[in-house]
Amino acid sequence: MAAEPVWSVDPRTGKAREQVAVEASAEEIDQAVRAAHGARAALADRTARAALLRAAADLLDAAAEHVIEAADAETALGPTRLTGELARTTGQLRLFADAVDEGSFLDVRIDRPDQDRTPPWPDLRRMKIPLGVVAVYAASNFPLAFSVPGGDTASALAAGCPVVVKAHPYHPATSELCASLLRRAAAEVGLPEDVVVLVHGFDAGVELIRHPLVAAAGFTGSVEGGRALHDAAAARPVPIPFHGELGSLNPVVVTAAAAEERGADIGAGLAASMTLGEGQFCTKPGFVLAPSGEAGDRLVSALTDAVSETEPGVMLSQRMRGAFLTATYELAILPGVTAPVHPGPGGPYTVNAGFLAIDARTLLEEGYRTPLMECFGPVTMVVRYASREEVTSVLALVPGSLTATLQAAEEDPEAASLLAELAPLAGRVLVNGWPTGVAVAPAQHHGGPYPATTSTSTSVGTTAVERWLRPITYQSTPDHLLPPELRDDNPLGLPRRES
Template sequence: MAAEPVWSVDPRTGKPREQVAVEATAADVDRAVTAASATREALADRTVRAALLRTAADLLDEARPEVVETADAETALGPVRLTGELARTTAQLRSFADVVDEGAFLDVRIDLPDPTTTPPRPDLRRWKVPLGVVAVYSASNFPLAFSVPGGDTASALAAGCPVVVKAHPDHPATSELCAALLRRAAAKVGLPEDVVGLLHGFDAGVELVRHPLVAAAGFTGSVRGGRALFDAAAARPVPIPFHGELGSLNPVVITEAAAEQRAAEIGAGLAGSMTLGQGQFCTKPGFVLAPAGEAGDRFVSALTDAVGAHEPGVMLDRRMRSHFLTGTYELAQIDGVAAPVHPAPGGPDTVKAGFLTLDAELLLESHRKGDGGAFLSEYFGPVTLVVRYASRDEITAVLAVLPGNLTATLQMADEDPEAAGLLAELTPLAGRVLVNDWPTGVAVAGAQHHGGPYPATTSTSTSVGATAIERWLRPVTYQSTPQHLLPPELRDGNPLGVPRR
């Protein structure tokens, strides 16, 4: 049977642009993974790995006009947004090159022999080694920063792990272009091009996570798709780590004092955050707890004005547009739910942003009856759910039923008496907690954490920032090993100058 074609589609019209590939067969997956695994020894040199990452960044920057044009044609995200995303992507690659050069990620720890301890301590030297081939599953909403040249790929290569990427069907041409640039970068620094492989097709994604030479996987996408792959990774004869980012409500709590002090400012800020990128960010604030009184009314009024003024926009594909419109329409039909600004079609190809409101009492009663799932689901697109609380106890009760999240935000007033308690209640819910800020936009920095309790992610690690490299490493200790047999990083005198403890 002939392989199925892979088409690049224009989301503005829904029409195919060009055929860019064919879906990979099981044999194609095996060839890609086997070839990637054969490059592990070549990737062992940290100097070459750093050069690969910097060269890849340089080539992506040089190809910026073509990369941005291709990505825009497939995603409708616009040249401004995509130019910024490409800059973030190349900065991320260079940042991981710096991480590789520094060597602290190796986490070298040395305990010298001490016969006086109980029990006696031998010579122990610990560091971290790469796991092996990493499967990367590209995201729909970030065709660069969370796709072929994105953070999972950059951190895996930095760790010394070859990568096989499963392209997202929304941007196959962008994926092919970026993969070609990464493979060219490998060749330029003397590495085999197969340190980066690319596959297309749903079945290929399933085959990839099951391949015996795949040692770990990184995923950004839906709860349904991510959980299926997570389960497949766990069901293997040899289970592997699966670092999945699946879904997040990113709750916001607005204290009554904050609403009294800054209702208009908070309303405008929320509108800007929830509509950014047409609400297609994993960190979109999709669930808001706001007071029920007059100050809360002023916040809702400000949010109504700001969201109502937002121009209709194109979503990433027709399927997502349909799910967004259907899901928000059904939510708005529930008794007790109001729509100050109703999410709606903005035309044949666009959507209009909106938001819905309900009382906390309705959400809690629905949860007690076991039918409150609609209120706690992520709606991918420019919409948020505003839950009006009547008391401090209702805030606590609602937070207690929320799932895990990437972010949680507290909007507070100066010297707010509720701030400390609410911050303590929000901390168990998310990997990043913000105060008087908005969660969209994730800085690539050493202290960043982009992850959270399930279903936000399937592990406790981060996919953004320097510590993302830790996902693709495992510790090994050498005991009583002669110097000449040790890796240079563990030898006396520290010949490579890596940080050691």
Template sequence: MVAEPVWSVDPRTGKEREQVAEEATPEEIDQAVRAAHAARTALADRKARAALLRGAADLLDAARDKVVEAADAETALGPVRLTGELARTTAQLRYFADIVDEAAFLDVRISRPDPTTTPPTPDLRRMKIPLGVVAVYAASNFPLAFSVPGGDTASALAAGCPVVVKAHPLHPATSELCAALLRRAAVEAGLPEDVVVLVHGFDAGVELVRHPLVAAAGFTGSVQGGRALFDAAAARPVPIPFHGELGSLNPVVITEAAAEERAEEIGAGLAASMTMGMGQFCTKPGFVLAPAGAAGDRVTAALTEALGDVEPGVMLSRRMRGHFLTATYEDAQAEGVTAPVHPGSASPEAVVPGFLLTDAAVLLDGHRHVLLQETFGPVTLVARYSSREEISAVLGLVPGNLTATLQAADEDPEAASLLAELTPLAGRILVNGWPTGVAVADAQHHGGPYPATTSPSTSVGGTAIERWLRPVAYQSTPEHLLPPELRDDNPLGVPRR
């Protein structure tokens, strides 16, 4: 097999910048996974894991200018956005180092013997242990925070799992730079550099998920690509957990009372959220239910005005730009749809944001298969409803999402019932806010019903570490044979119940 070159491409011009690497062959994938697998024993040292995570954050911060320059050259996301994303990435690494130090994620539970229960309870001691090698599939739209040094890598390393990252083809040079820094941090922490391994190539992704030593996978990307890998993970002789983030509409419901109270604020907020990062956020509000009538018209008028102030922007690749232009054109041609602000091409490089307008009745009349699909880029669909019943009927057509947002007024009579209807549709529910921007916090959940994600886990926040762990219970085990975390004297001082 001849290895194909991997090129770094400038999204502003579509021209190749430099050859970065070569696509990994099946033999090289096998070597990468086996090298990571051999490093797993060293990761059992929690102090070394915490040192690795903090060291990686320090090295990334020290190389900030170089990292931001590389990422901007490959994504056109701009130095301001990427500097903020790098700060989020390094903060996330340190956040997981703190979680490792605290050790509550081990979830240690001890049940003392009790012969009086039915059946009698033996001595039981339970904790969580790492699964093994994790395959991480980098995202296109976050070259740092959801890529090589991103959340899946950070949480897997925190759990004690070595990582093999499949680089995203849209930022291979950034991936190589970040992987080198993580591997250097591992060595400085006294760990093998192969606790993090980087590979390139489409076929590499399939080979990874099929490798018998890969124990779990984390993916952020499209429905088509994620579902293919999910099916491959399930079809293995030994299936593995596949935590995939595939796509999300992120619906917004605006009550009539809210529109009457603050239509201009809502329209401006929607415009800012849907155009953030040129609409290339997984949490972009892509579908809005707004009231028909004067109050709803004020919302769309404010949205129109705000979009007029948004400068054209470059998308992550020419291919994504083409998909955006094709999808928005076809949606705008659908029966019952208009484009008050037409999303489209501003130049051979840039696109302009816009929104489409329809009625809830159109969606209920059989056009949902065309319109209720995520379109990657700066566009949203606004559907006008004429009754509370129409809201419920349309929400019944909406697939699973990462987020769902309710814009309501104070003392809004519809708020409680609408919140109850939105809750089954998403993993994060917002009231009077906007879904773009995902805080790294203990209570965060970034996931949702399929197709938003393929599992009920989160890729952001402290509980992301649970993706890469499994519980083990030791029964009637002599003290000297128990892991230190489960011994009576608790020599490591871990939290326990």
């Protein structure tokens, strides 16, 4: 049977641009994983790993014009957005290079022997080592920062793990270009090109998660696709860690005092956040609890004005556009739901932003679950509450999210208790801000309770490297037999905790 072609498609017209590749067969997946597996030893050198990450960043920057052109042609995200995403991507690569140089991610701990303890301590030396080949499943909405050269790849390489990336079908040409730059970077610093391998195809993704030499996987995408891969990873004869980012509602709670103090500003800020990138951010605020009454009306009025002025936009693909139109229609026809600004088609290849509204009492009495599910695209659900008790009851139904936001007044009697209710729901909690925009910083956490993610780890920030490592302890081992990281003279100059 002939391999299926992989086409690059222009989302602005729905037309195929070019054939980029063919879908990988099971045999080709086996070859790809084995090639990456063979590159593990070369990545043991931390100096070479840091050089690879910096070289990759430099090559991506040098090819910026071509990378941005390719990504825009396949995603319609626009040069401005993609220029910022490329800067984020290369900055992320360099941040991980710095982390590799510094070495604290190895978490070196040394406990000297102590016979006076009960029970006695032997000589114990602990560090973290790479798991092995990592399968990376690229995201649709970030063709750079969460794709081939993105955070999963960067953190895995920083950990010393080769990667096999399953390209996203919405940007295959961009994936090929970025993979070629990463492989070239490897060659320039003296590493095997196969520290990064790219494959295409739906079946390829399934074969990849099942391959016995794949040691872990990172995924960003839908609940349905991510859960299927998660279950496949768990069902293997030897289960492997699966770090999946699946779906996120990102609830927002606006207190009555905040609405009274600056309701119009909150409405305008919400509109900007929920329509950013055509609502295709994983951190889009998709569910908002706003007070009833005049102050809440001013917020909704400002939101209505701002969303109404938003121009129609192109989504990442016709399939995504169709899913958005179907989901918003099903929400809008629920009894008790109104559409102050109706989301819908803006043209053959565009959509109009909008938002829906419902009373908290109706939501609770009807037992609706659909408004509590992520809807990918430029829409949000505003739930009007009449009491503090209704807020608590609705939040009890909200699934785990990447973010949760509190809009509060300067001195707000509800702020502390609401923040305590929001904290269990998300991995990042904001006060008087908006969740779109994720700083790539050491203290960042981009994860959350299921279904936001399938693990307690982060996919953004330097601690993302921990996903691809496992601890090992050497007990009573002669110094000359220890890895250099654990020897008495600390030849690599690593930070360590000793007792």
